[in-house]
Amino acid sequence: xxxxxxxxxxxxxxxxxxxxxxxxxxxxxxxxxxxxxxxxxxxxxxxxxxxxxxxxxxxxxxxxxxxxxxxxxxxxxxxxxxxxxxxxxxxxxxxxxxxxxxxxxxxxxxxxxxxxxxxxxxxxxxxxxxxxxxxxxxxxxxxxxxxxxxxxxxxxxxxxxxxxxxxxxxxxxxxxxxxxxxxxxxxxxxxxxxxxxxxxxxxxxxxxxxxxxxxxxxxxxxxxxxxxxxxxxxxxxxxxxxxxxxxxxxxxxxxxxxxxxxxxxxxxxxxxxxxxxxxxxxxxxxxxxxxxxxxxxxxxxxxxxxxxxxxxxxxxxxxxxxxxxxxxxxxxxxxxxxxxxxxxxxxxxx
Amino acid sequence: xxxxxxxxxxxxxxxxxxxxxxxxxxxxxxxxxxxxxxxxxxxxxxxxxxxxxxxxxxxxxxxxxxxxxxxxxxxxxxxxxxxxxxxxxxxxxxxxxxxxxxxxxxxxxxxxxxxxxxxxxxxxxxxxxxxxxxxxxxxxxxxxxxxxxxxxxxxxxxxxxxxxxxxxxxxxxxxxxxxxxxxxxxxxxxxxxxxxxxxxxxxxxxxxxxxxxxxxxxxxxxxxxxxxxxxxxxxxxxxxxxxxxxxxxxxxxxxxxxxx
Numbered sequence: 369x370x371x372x373x374x375x376x377x378x379x380x381x382x383x384x385x386x387x388x389x390x391x392x393x394x395x396x397x398x399x400x401x402x403x404x405x406x407x408x409x410x411x412x413x414x415x416x417x418x419x420x421x422x423x424x425x426x427x428x429x430x431x432x433x434x435x436x437x438x439x440x441x442x443x444x445x446x447x448x449x450x451x452x453x454x455x456x457x458x459x460x461x462x463x464x465x466x467x468x469x470x471x472x473x474x475x476x477x478x479x480x481x482x483x484x485x486x487x488x489x490x491x492x493x494x495x496x497x498x499x500x501x502x503x504x505x506x507x508x509x510x511x512x513x514x515x516x517x518x519x520x521x522x523x524x525x526x527x528x529x530x531x532x533x534x535x536x537x538x539x540x541x542x543x544x545x546x547x548x549x550x551x552x553x554x555x556x557x558x559x560x561x562x563x564x565x566x567x568x569x570x571x572x573x574x575x576x577x578x579x580x581x582x583x584x585x586x587x588x589x590x591x592x593x594x595x596x597x598x599x600x601x602x603x604x605x606x607x608x609x610x611x612x613x614x615x616x617x618x619x620x621x622x623x624x625x626x627x628x629x630x631x632x633x634x635x636x637x638x639x640x641x642x643x644x645x646x647x648x649x650x651x652x653x654x655x656x657x658x659x660x661x662x663x664x665x666x667x668x669x670x671x672x673x674x675x676x677x678x679x680x681x682x683x684x685x686x687x688x689x690x691x692x693x694x695x696x697x698x699x700x701x702x703x704x705x706x707x708x709x710x711x712x713x714x715x716x717x718x
Numbered sequence: 719x720x721x722x723x724x725x726x727x728x729x730x731x732x733x734x735x736x737x738x739x740x741x742x743x744x745x746x747x748x749x750x751x752x753x754x755x756x757x758x759x760x761x762x763x764x765x766x767x768x769x770x771x772x773x774x775x776x777x778x779x780x781x782x783x784x785x786x787x788x789x790x791x792x793x794x795x796x797x798x799x800x801x802x803x804x805x806x807x808x809x810x811x812x813x814x815x816x817x818x819x820x821x822x823x824x825x826x827x828x829x830x831x832x833x834x835x836x837x838x839x840x841x842x843x844x845x846x847x848x849x850x851x852x853x854x855x856x857x858x859x860x861x862x863x864x865x866x867x868x869x870x871x872x873x874x875x876x877x878x879x880x881x882x883x884x885x886x887x888x889x890x891x892x893x894x895x896x897x898x899x900x901x902x903x904x905x906x907x908x909x910x911x912x913x914x915x916x917x918x919x920x921x922x923x924x925x926x927x928x929x930x931x932x933x934x935x936x937x938x939x940x941x942x943x944x945x946x947x948x949x950x951x952x953x954x955x956x957x958x959x960x961x962x963x964x965x966x967x968x969x970x971x972x973x974x975x976x977x978x
Binding site for chain 1: 882890892
């Protein structure tokens, strides 16, 4: 019981080539920047976007296969789709929206209404059954969209940016509810998001996608601790370097060598947390093995921390306190030295 | 706030332009024999013409909906070579002199026409100078309004609602009837009303293709024209009735026309 897809397509500037397998009971988040092709991939699995080559199989049944020319139309796939802006039918009541999928599958009117009402009750919206979608708040609409997709008992639930249309204040609360409802649904769940917080909160596994390609997959903790792309490193807020390991050091393309305690051999990623990078006015003398001159190119205040981007042989971001920044008398464009210990460099195979 | 002064070179022609429309209406209202209004409206031949007009124009609207909505759907949704040409051909009657339309209909569906002779010899059906002929003439002239309005509605609707319906298991027919049609409701309504109003006022194509037989093909506009020679005052009253209907349609549509 699983979803297995291999999809290759081009759509405008997007060149997409993805393979993924999702097991029964998994909640998977498809994470990536805008334009990575996440939504297109989701729509392709729903049969809404044709692909050049590949296949989609659900529970061993072929939904689409270009090799054998098989195509099950969207309306015959056992899927539920929650669209980014929900797309609740504006001319139908909340109840009729939720009953729509049941009626489409030929459930008698009374039975469909009863079941839809039951679903609305589960998300605390029974009293809004007769309202039009336009009378609901953003969070309520999100819940209606979710139960509308769940009511016909789909095997595969696809959610496209389910929280993106909400404002920041309601998002946290709706995310909690969504997590609960996703947990109670038994099928395969795939959530598209560009928000790492959402991905980590909702999913058991992340699939990171960039420019139509898979760049990393794994449990949220693995992905955030061992980023394998600049995109993920930026999301998590760490410095990511890639180079050749050589027993205690990592050589970057172009020459600079970073002392890294864990480095052995082969292509590796090196992660340095900005908190581990120290800034000095003059060349420091001490135990840190990594010492470079550089120029502060960008200074950004983040709450009680200051992030300083330092350009040099190895561009890095350092995180210091506002007090330290004041003591250093540092402004953008200022010359500095930076240092970090070889033991603060995390190394893993690329 | 200081009001902007409107230049006199604008005001004068604008005022003349407005008067050009308002004076004829005024004339119709002032010169109508209001005392005889009830008698003229309830005269048997008036009622006959009114009834025929309603039946024929509503039939033309129904035919327009049945044939025009699918055509509009194809124009809005299907890409095929020659689409623009076909659209131009099917909306030609909007700019064609109606008499020319009537002659074209005669040449195609007349007893000796291209298809008319076949219809006559095979099924014994003759269309010209019958009530069915009136419906045809009115449909020919009025349906383009419906086609264009509905096509515009289909083009401006958010098609993702249709995808949402499909993802919920709706067949294409169910998507069309339960989602597409309700969402383009305002355009559909506006198109049908425009089509009906145009059919109600149709004169040239009708008199050319269907003739002017009281009770069979003599619609309101035809009766008005005929009465002008025999009973002017009744013709004024009937004109007023048609004017009133047009006005109600236009005012009623303004809102929907704008949002559609």
